[in-house]
Amino acid sequence: MNLVKIDKNGFKQGIDRARKEYRLFGPAKGKEGHTIRHLDTDEYPDMTYNDSVLSAKSVLFPQTEKMLYTTFDESEPDHHIMKRAQADYSPQAVVGIKPFDAKALEILHLNFDNGDYRDPYFCDALEATTLVGIAVNSPGSCDFSTSTGTGPFDESALDILLVDTGDQYYAKIITDKGQSFAETCGFEEAADEKAATDEINALKEKAENAVTSEIQYENIAEKSIVELYNAPLWDDIAFSCINCGTCTFVCPTCWCFDIQDESKGNSCTRMRNWDTCMSPLFTLHASGHNPRGEKTSRVRQRFMHKLKYFLDKYDQGIMCVGCGRCVKQCPVNIDIREVCNKLNAYEEKA
Numbered sequence: 001m002n003l004v005k006i007d008k009n010g011f012k013q014g015i016d017r018a019r020k021e022y023r024l025f026g027p028a029k030g031k032e033g034h035t036i037r038h039l040d041t042d043e044y045p046d047m048t049y050n051d052s053v054l055s056a057k058s059v060l061f062p063q064t065e066k067m068l069y070t071t072f073d074e075s076e077p078d079h080h081i082m083k084r085a086q087a088d089y090s091p092q093a094v095v096g097i098k099p100f101d102a103k104a105l106e107i108l109h110l111n112f113d114n115g116d117y118r119d120p121y122f123c124d125a126l127e128a129t130t131l132v133g134i135a136v137n138s139p140g141s142c143d144f145s146t147s148t149g150t151g152p153f154d155e156s157a158l159d160i161l162l163v164d165t166g167d168q169y170y171a172k173i174i175t176d177k178g179q180s181f182a183e184t185c186g187f188e189e190a191a192d193e194k195a196a197t198d199e200i201n202a203l204k205e206k207a208e209n210a211v212t213s214e215i216q217y218e219n220i221a222e223k224s225i226v227e228l229y230n231a232p233l234w235d236d237i238a239f240s241c242i243n244c245g246t247c248t249f250v251c252p253t254c255w256c257f258d259i260q261d262e263s264k265g266n267s268c269t270r271m272r273n274w275d276t277c278m279s280p281l282f283t284l285h286a287s288g289h290n291p292r293g294e295k296t297s298r299v300r301q302r303f304m305h306k307l308k309y310f311l312d313k314y315d316q317g318i319m320c321v322g323c324g325r326c327v328k329q330c331p332v333n334i335d336i337r338e339v340c341n342k343l344n345a346y347e348e349k350a
Helices: 008-018 099-112 120-127 176-185 193-210 225-229 234-238 246-250 295-314 325-329 336-345
Strands: 002-007 023-030 033-038 064-071 092-097 129-134 160-164 168-173 257-264 267-274
Touching (some): 002 193, 008 092, 099 120, 129 176, 234 295
Parallel strands (some): 023 092, 092 129, 129 160
Antiparallel strands (some): 160 168
């Protein structure tokens, strides 16, 4: 791992050099707040942002994505045969991603490349992507990332971690991908290792101490699925839910999708679109039967997946990075922190 320093006055010039070899994505402000999106040639990542409405998930797992296509024109070769749609998997970089959002992509990778099946769309995009993170010096009140296996300075899922120290960034080059990106940008001025490490560690300690919100889930792994599934607390948790799906839409680790074929003339395209387990339509069968037709069952499914099913299947913590987006965006104030702590403390009555 290398430590370099980047004068902020030269940061934009470095980003401009990177444009020659990378497609760039980063935080940009819109009408509803910051989102992580493609940056035009005259745009630069807003490294001062506190929160983004959505994470960088859509860079690798778009809200709408072409999967396959075919033609019904029998004069064309391979008509009626679905083929993979063309996509751009040239090198790209997400500059300014929060450490916990990078960790969320690692969680998604577990689902999309699980040993039994490799999703080529997500995995090929991930392989082409360099993640340049920005440490969170001042965590928000809904941030509980330190208790979900990540944190404001977590570098485990990043290629580069940038630390804002005022007039400059310290850059921790973590991977070969990160090294290549830094060299392309011309970010190669070595930092004084001891001074930089001391300053980074001081900022890290301050940031982690500022995260006062936390969850506990150490007991959940020991409880049986049936015990938690049948717990009498789900009606109370689901009481105020309006099934709007906001929690799943803003969540950086939700991976549910629907597949639809769209035809026009002689052309047909198979599309993958984000979907949500909070929708009554998500589990509606063609027969009309719906195994999760009641609101309570859908709320239970969401939290059991995040806090129990994923935990049991992968043994790598819960399916949450503590970003707090669902807490802030829920219109009826359902709080995953409270739900998690209730499940952790729940004891089945004899």
